[in-house]
Amino acid sequence: MIQVSGLRKSYGGTVALDGVDLNVRQGEVYGVVGQSGAGKSTLLRCVNLLERPSAGTVTVAGQDLTALRGKDLNRARQRIGMIHQHFALLSSRTVAGNVSFPLEVMGVPRAERRRRVGELLDLVGLGGRGGDHPHQLSGGQKQRVGIARALAGNPSVLLSDEATSALDPGTTQSILALLRRLNAELGLTILLITHEMDVVKSICDSVAIMSGGRVEESGPIGDLIRTPGSRLTREIFPLPDPAPAGSVTLTFTGDPRQPLVSEAVRKFDVDVSILGGSIEDLAGGSVGRLRVAFSGEQVPAALTYLRERGLLVETS
Numbered sequence: 001m002i003q004v005s006g007l008r009k010s011y012g013g014t015v016a017l018d019g020v021d022l023n024v025r026q027g028e029v030y031g032v033v034g035q036s037g038a039g040k041s042t043l044l045r046c047v048n049l050l051e052r053p054s055a056g057t058v059t060v061a062g063q064d065l066t067a068l069r070g071k072d073l074n075r076a077r078q079r080i081g082m083i084h085q086h087f088a089l090l091s092s093r094t095v096a097g098n099v100s101f102p103l104e105v106m107g108v109p110r111a112e113r114r115r116r117v118g119e120l121l122d123l124v125g126l127g128g129r130g131g132d133h134p135h136q137l138s139g140g141q142k143q144r145v146g147i148a149r150a151l152a153g154n155p156s157v158l159l160s161d162e163a164t165s166a167l168d169p170g171t172t173q174s175i176l177a178l179l180r181r182l183n184a185e186l187g188l189t190i191l192l193i194t195h196e197m198d199v200v201k202s203i204c205d206s207v208a209i210m211s212g213g214r215v216e217e218s219g220p221i222g223d224l225i226r227t228p229g230s231r232l233t234r235e236i237f238p239l240p241d242p243a244p245a246g247s248v249t250l251t252f253t254g255d256p257r258q259p260l261v262s263e264a265v266r267k268f269d270v271d272v273s274i275l276g277g278s279i280e281d282l283a284g285g286s287v288g289r290l291r292v293a294f295s296g297e298q299v300p301a302a303l304t305y306l307r308e309r310g311l312l313v314e315t316s
Contacts, residue, residue: 001027001060001156002022002023002024002047002058002059002191003023003057003059004020004022004043004047004056004057004058004059005021005056005059006020006021006055006056007021007022007043007046007055007057008054008055008056009039009046009051009053010054015213016039016042016213017039017042017043017046017053018039018213018214019056019214020039020043020213020214021215022043022208022218024189024191024206025189025206026187026189027183028183028205028206029179029180029190029192029203029204029205029206030189030190030191030192030205030206030207031192031193031194031199031200031203031206032191032192032193032207032210033194033195033200033207033208033209033210034209034210035195036195038211038212038213039210039212039213039214040193040210041162043193044082044159044161044193046058047065047080047159048065048077048080049065049066049068052066053066060076060079060080060157063076078153078155079153079156079157080155080156080158081149081150081152081153081159082150082158082160082161083143083146083147083150083158083160084146084161084163085162085165085166086166087134087139087146089134089145089146089149091133091134093133094130095121095126095130095131095132095134095137095145096114096117096121096130096131098134098145099117099120099121099130099145099152100113100114100117100152101149101152102153103152103153106153116152117152118130120148120149120151120152123148123151123182124144124145125178126148129141138171139167139168139171140167140174140175143163143164143167143171143175144175144178146163147163147175147178147182151182151186155188156187156188156189157188157189157190157191158182158188158189158190158191159190159192160190160192161192162195163175163179163192164176164199165195172199173202176199176202176203179192179203180203197236200236201280201281201282205221206218206219207224209231209232216231217230217231217232221282222253222285226251226253226312227312228312228314229314233251236280236282236287236289237277237278237280237287237289239276239277239291243291243316244293244316245316246316247291247292247293248291248292248293248303248314248315248316249289249290249313249314249315249316250288250289250290250291250306250314251287251288251311251312251314252287252289252290252311252312253286253287253310254285254310255286260309260311261292264302264305265302267305268296268298268301268302268305269296269297270294270297270299270302271295271296272292272293272294272295273292273293274290274291274292275291275292275293276290277289277290277291277292303315
C-alpha cells in the first residue's frame with residue numbers, strides 16, 4: 001500500500017532522510033520507531049507530500065505521489081488521513097465542525113456532511129458530543145475527534161504522528177485499541193510514528209527502526225524477533241550486555257508454555273542455569289527471550305534440538 005524508495009530530504013546542509021526504503025503492506029499497522037531527530041516525522045510528512053523529498057519516490061496505492069502536483073496531488077491526498085500529536089483542532093469550531101471541515105473542503109453537500117459526521121463520532125465513541133467545543137474535552141477525547149476528522153474522506157491509509165505521546169498511559173491504551181479496531185473493521189493501512197517501544201508492542205504488525213535519517217532494520221515483527229542480533233529484540237527484551245561468556249540466549253515465539261528447555265535438559269542430560277529473561281505479549285502473539293548457561297557433555301546436541309524446534313539460539 002505504501003512504498004518508499006531511496007527517499008532523501010535535506011534542509012540546507014542538514015540531511016534529515018538519507019536513502020530511506022520502506023514497504024507497508026495493505027491492511028497492516030506499521031510502526032516507525034526511533035529517538036528525536038531520527039527522521040521519523042520528516043518521513044511521515046514526505047509520505048503525504050506535505051514535505052516534498054529531495055530525491056526518491058513515494059507510491060501510495062500504486063500511485064507515485066512524487067510525480068503529482070496541484071489538484072492531482074490534492075485529490076490523491078484525500079485517500080490519506082492524518083492524526084497529530086497535539087490534536088490540531090480548531091478551537092472556534094465544535095466537535096462536529098472540526099470533523100466536518102475536510103468534507104467542506106472537498107465540497108460535500110451539507111446533508112451528507114451531517115450524516116457522515118454523525119457516523120464518524122459514533123465510530124470513535126463520541127456520539128452525542130458533536131455540539132461540544134475542544135476545551136470541553138479530555139486529551140483522549142480530543143484525539144478521538146482528530147481520528148474522526150482523519151477518517152472523514154474514507155481514506156485507505158491513516159498516518160499517525162506520535163498520536164499518543166501527549167496522553168497518559170491508560171488513555172494511550174484506549175486510543176491504540178481504537179486504532180487497532182479501525183484497522184480491522186475498515187481495512188485501514190496505518191503507518192504510525194512513535195518513540196515508545198510499548199506502542200510497537202501493543203499494536204504493530206511490522207516495524208522500522210530509524211536512526212540518523214536511515215532505517216537500521218525493518219520488517220514484520222515476528223521475522224525480526226527471529227533474526228540474530230536484531231536491535232528490535234534487544235530493545236523489547238533488554239538483557240545485560242555483554243552476555244557472559246558461554247551463555248546462550250534463546251528467543252521463542254508461539255506458546256510460551258511449551259517445555260522445550262526442560263525437554264532438552266532431560267533428553268540430553270545437561271544442566272541449565274537461568275540468568276535472566278521475560279515474556280512479552282505483542283500484537284502478533286507471545287514472544288519470550290531467555291538467557292541461560294548450559295553445562296554437560298551433550299550441550300551442542302541440546303542446542304541443535306532447540307533450533308530444530310524453532311527457537312533462535314545465540315551463543316556468546
